Amino acid sequence: MVVLVINEIPDLRKVVRTFFELQGYEVVEAGHPVEAFSQAIEYKPQFVVVDNVVDSIPCLAICKNIQTIPELEAxxxxxxxxxxDELPAVSGINLKGIITKPNIVPKLRNYFPPLK
Known part of the structure; x- marks a missing residue:
């Protein structure tokens, strides 16, 4: 299973990458929305972990854009x-969950069990 991690902060992406790799997932990273769109086209992730705002673009716009890619509607x-309370009402995307930083790893475990 492939996870796309979208965040401007390399250290945060590294923490999330390490978590997922230890759980048995393949991880692809993106530091800005254009890169995220390209990575999504190439790798067709099953899950996307995205910051609320990336490069001044709201996550909902990023998510909806990714869902326009064939095979990624779901x-x-x-x-x-x-x-x-930072995230406005979410509609139009397949939301698995919302995680409040900074202590994200224990919360990620609630959504993503080990594959190994």
Whole structure:
């Protein structure tokens, strides 16, 4: 299973990558929305972990854009936020969950069991 991680902060992407790799997932990273779209086309992820805002673009716009890619209409999204009430009402995407930073790894475990 492939997970696309979209975040501007390389250290945060590394933490998320390490978590998923230890769980047995293949991980692809993107630091900005254009790169994310390209990676999604190439790797066809089953899951996308995206920050609430990436490069001044709201995550909902990024998610909806990814869902326009053939074969990715049903991809599941997990959104990372700084505050519990930061994300506006979510509609139009297949939302698997919302995780409040900074302590994300234990929360990721709730959504993604080991594949190994």
């Amino acid at each position: 991809v599941e999204f997990v959104v990372l936020t700084d505050f519990d």
